[in-house]
Amino acid sequence: MAGKFELYTDESGMHRFRLKASNGxxxxxxxxxxxxxxxxxxxxSIRKLAPYAxxxxHATAPA
Known part of the structure; x- marks a missing residue:
């Protein structure tokens, strides 16, 4: 099963989405x-641009 985008309204009434992996x-x-x-x-926009991202x-190597 592929991941999915979920639309929801947050506590302040704004519209948001979250992308969930197939494991939830x-x-x-x-x-x-x-x-x-x-x-x-x-x-x-994410669907269009992600294949080219x-x-x-920027991780630092352990000392």
């Missing part, structure tokens, strides 16, 4: 949006 763990939580439409646009490793 939350991978990403989106920013708050005034409208559901803006929230859906954010999801679409680079990985930048």
């Amino acid at each position: 763990s939350v991978v990403v939580t989106g920013d708050a949006h005034e409208s559901k439409e803006l929230c859906l646009k954010s999801i679409e 680079q990985v930048q490793d």
Whole structure:
């Protein structure tokens, strides 16, 4: 089973989404949006851009 985006309304009434992995763990939580439409646009942006996203490793090596 693939991951899924879940839309929800937070405590302040703002629209948000979370991306859950197939095991149910939350991978990403989106920013708050005034409208559901803006929230859906954010999801679409992630879907379009994620295949091209680079990985930048900023971790420091253990001493």
